[in-house]
Amino acid sequence: MSSPVGTETNTAGTAGTASTAGAAPAPWYVRNQWYVAAYGAEVGREPFSRTVCGEPVLLWRTEAGAVTAMSDRCVHRRFPLSQKPSRLAGDRLVCGYHGFTYGADGVCVAVPGQRRVPRTARLTPYPVAERDAFVWVWIGDREAADEALIPRAPWLADPGYTTVSGREPLAARYGLLVDNLLDLSHETYLHGGYIGTPEVAETPITTEVDEAAGIVRVSRHMDDAACPPFYAESTGVRGRITRWQDIEYHAPCLYLLHSRIAPAGTPPPAADGSDPDAFHVEVVYAITPETEHSTHDFWAVARDFAPGDRAVTDFLHDNNRTVVLQDVVALDALERAVAAEAGAYQELSINIDTGGLAARRILERMRTAGAGA
Numbered sequence: 297m298s299s300p301v302g303t304e305t306n307t308a309g310t311a312g313t314a315s316t317a318g319a320a321p322a323p324w325y326v327r328n329q330w331y332v333a334a335y336g337a338e339v340g341r342e343p344f345s346r347t348v349c350g351e352p353v354l355l356w357r358t359e360a361g362a363v364t365a366m367s368d369r370c371v372h373r374r375f376p377l378s379q380k381p382s383r384l385a386g387d388r389l390v391c392g393y394h395g396f397t398y399g400a401d402g403v404c405v406a407v408p409g410q411r412r413v414p415r416t417a418r419l420t421p422y423p424v425a426e427r428d429a430f431v432w433v434w435i436g437d438r439e440a441a442d443e444a445l446i447p448r449a450p451w452l453a454d455p456g457y458t459t460v461s462g463r464e465p466l467a468a469r470y471g472l473l474v475d476n477l478l479d480l481s482h483e484t485y486l487h488g489g490y491i492g493t494p495e496v497a498e499t500p501i502t503t504e505v506d507e508a509a510g511i512v513r514v515s516r517h518m519d520d521a522a523c524p525p526f527y528a529e530s531t532g533v534r535g536r537i538t539r540w541q542d543i544e545y546h547a548p549c550l551y552l553l554h555s556r557i558a559p560a561g562t563p564p565p566a567a568d569g570s571d572p573d574a575f576h577v578e579v580v581y582a583i584t585p586e587t588e589h590s591t592h593d594f595w596a597v598a599r600d601f602a603p604g605d606r607a608v609t610d611f612l613h614d615n616n617r618t619v620v621l622q623d624v625v626a627l628d629a630l631e632r633a634v635a636a637e638a639g640a641y642q643e644l645s646i647n648i649d650t651g652g653l654a655a656r657r658i659l660e661r662m663r664t665a666g667a668g669a
């Protein structure tokens with residue numbers, strides 16, 4: 297159910313410590329959710345580890361091409377299976393410490409020095425699914441994993457779009473990146489000369505929250521704005537533009553920014569959705585908690601113009617990565633400041649924070665619900 301949200305607010309929804317009476321305390325992350333662990337292109341025949349919500353997940357592809365995800369700790373003495381000389385032999389994973397050997401389902405099939413394999417010798421398997429360009433893993437109770445719940449970013453696998461992407465380590469808690477992405481007014485100040493212009497901070501937003509689905513939508517439509525270098529160089533449009541930013545945040549992990557750029561005065565999209573005179577950029581982030589104080593920042597930019605134009609592709613990759621790294625530097629500094637706070641602190645929130653506050657509320661509800669599930 298969508299409901300418009302008032303833009304008057306002066307309360308800060310800081311991360312709470314509430315726990316459900318009689319239940320285990322809620323963990324710091326949201327359990328029973330799908331998270332992006334990797335790009336599909338990263339996963340091959342060389343097993344590697346990626347920590348998701350504090351859990352080390354080992355990823356590799358079988359000879360048939362299926363992605364497997366399991367605990368990166370040998371059941372024997374907890375040797376990381378991503379660590380050499382652990383290795384794959386066909387579709388069997390051999391621990392590099394004493395040779396425990398596992399199948400692609402994580403079940404141990406051989407141990408050294410005895411024929412009997414203990415019945416409980418099994419790596420924890422994670423439900424895993426490839427969607428669009430991402431590999432998603434389910435963190436929580438395996439029986440609750442439902443692939444239909446995975447939010448989609450279809451542009452990343454659409455031949456009609458040309459995509460650049462990357463992943464940056466962020467030494468900051470994931471909530472700080474959620475805050476950052478839901479309030480793009482910071483583009484004017486943090487990303488001036490790249491994607492920021494004065495109109496971004498000056499133009500009011502509208503916010504809608506779908507509480508049941510856990511989706512926050514924030515829109516800012518600028519009808520007569522300066523064209524920042526990011527779009528001027530990539531589209532070739534010079535002069536004033538109409539610039540729409542329509543955010544869709546699917547808590548906890550997937551963030552979509554539908555960006556529409558056109559020369560000022562271009563009519564809006566037709567009723568059937570066609571919009572031939574505008575340029576469309578789909579900016580996608582996957583926000584995956586690594587530890588309580590660090591985050592995997594997956595970013596992608598998909599465009600529907602200049603397909604295959606190498607110069608545009610290289611420009612958008614380098615420019616967007618620069619922008620992402622500007623956020624990384626800022627959020628790393630913010631994490632250090634927040635982590636050093638001695639006690640409770642008071643934030644001051646204004647209209648621009650409406651989307652971020654809604655996201656915090658949804659994440660907090662999911663976090664406490666996930667603990668009891």
Ligand code: FES
Binds near residue numbers: 373374393
């Ligand atoms: S720790 Fe893996 S076989 Fe001993």
Ligand SMILES: [Fe+2]
Binds near residue numbers: 482483486487619
């Ligand atoms: Fe930013």
